[in-house]
Amino acid sequence: MGQVKSMARRRLRRIPEEEAQGINIYPMIDMMTILLVFMVMQFSASSASTITASPELQIPYSTSTADMGEAVSLLISRGDITVDGERVVDLRNGMVDPSDKRGGSTGFLITPLARKLAEVRDMQKEIARRNPRRPFEGDVQIVADARTPFRTLSEVIYTLGQNEFSQLHFVANKTSIIGARSPVAGE
Amino acid sequence: MALKLTARQRRYLRDHGTRASADASELSDELNIVPYLDVVVNLIMFLLMVISSVAFFTQVSTSLASHGDPHVGPAPQSLELSVTLADRGIVVADAHGLLAAGCETTRMGSDAITVPTRGDGYDWAALNGCATTLKRRFPAESRIIVSADPQVPFQDLLSAMDAIRVNGTDELFSDVVLSAGLR
Numbered sequence: 143m144g145q146v147k148s149m150a151r152r153r154l155r156r157i158p159e160e161e162a163q164g165i166n167i168y169p170m171i172d173m174m175t176i177l178l179v180f181m182v183m184q185f186s187a188s189s190a191s192t193i194t195a196s197p198e199l200q201i202p203y204s205t206s207t208a209d210m211g212e213a214v215s216l217l218i219s220r221g222d223i224t225v226d227g228e229r230v231v232d233l234r235n236g237m238v239d240p241s242d243k244r245g246g247s248t249g250f251l252i253t254p255l256a257r258k259l260a261e262v263r264d265m266q267k268e269i270a271r272r273n274p275r276r277p278f279e280g281d282v283q284i285v286a287d288a289r290t291p292f293r294t295l296s297e298v299i300y301t302l303g304q305n306e307f308s309q310l311h312f313v314a315n316k317t318s319i320i321g322a323r324s325p326v327a328g329e
Numbered sequence: 330m331a332l333k334l335t336a337r338q339r340r341y342l343r344d345h346g347t348r349a350s351a352d353a354s355e356l357s358d359e360l361n362i363v364p365y366l367d368v369v370v371n372l373i374m375f376l377l378m379v380i381s382s383v384a385f386f387t388q389v390s391t392s393l394a395s396h397g398d399p400h401v402g403p404a405p406q407s408l409e410l411s412v413t414l415a416d417r418g419i420v421v422a423d424a425h426g427l428l429a430a431g432c433e434t435t436r437m438g439s440d441a442i443t444v445p446t447r448g449d450g451y452d453w454a455a456l457n458g459c460a461t462t463l464k465r466r467f468p469a470e471s472r473i474i475v476s477a478d479p480q481v482p483f484q485d486l487l488s489a490m491d492a493i494r495v496n497g498t499d500e501l502f503s504d505v506v507l508s509a510g511l512r
Contacts (some may be wrong), residue, residue, distance in 0.1 A: 153346035293479035
């Protein structure tokens, strides 16, 4: 039996022990984790992540190269005006109904919008009072449909001005050609 | 001389003279990170898709004319340049009156249009040329007021701002003030 055991040991010595032969993927995991954290930060910092083009909202084009900033978001589509995600005024083909304006059809102040903007302004001023590092500067980011008539835009702008929002930032698609338009913008 | 083995010895040799091949997951003591990698790769794909669409957006900044500026003493001299988008074209004016085509001189006739429309809409290249001429004549001026007729679409307003803001890499009128007033 001793001879058989030594034969078994000799056989075992001839067979190499199995070793782990996988690639070291730890550097790749490190890199991916850093990339993931960077992207999550980038994503959360961008308010444009909520903009979705639709037949009701055709984003216009601009040759500007300025980066998007943070501000109160005001969205003007063909059917409504939304402030910070809350629907405030209904529009009919991009126009404000005279009953929603002070002074009727010739009026400029959109009353439901003015009420909402006053709320937002008061809240931002309260935040600014408690945190001096976030002063109220009257910034507003406007995402408007490319077909919105200037009459509606001027009513919105007038209402914004009445509520101390004077720094306007219009959101647009980047282009290199002045006057480029989306396929349905000119309809 | 070859050793003649009994059946029991052969079985012993078979059982103890070979190594049992281990499962891949038993080869090392490390954690199985493959599921984690799957999650991370999927998340990166999703975020890349979202961020690439965000990267196509830009913003055009403008301000409203403020009433009640806390100026003490005389206000600084300004040309009061203004651009108005109308039905038949673009009206450019300064403090002295409406400007003629080319924006070199003040217009004397009754036709108010400085840059007439072309077949397919406004002539942005001509407006850009006009703004370049004005900037060459008044290099210190950077403020311009933009307005439009009620029916003019927002896209045209943005294009007008683009045309008067820069020419290639040269900055023209960077301080664009939007006027809510209508003609």
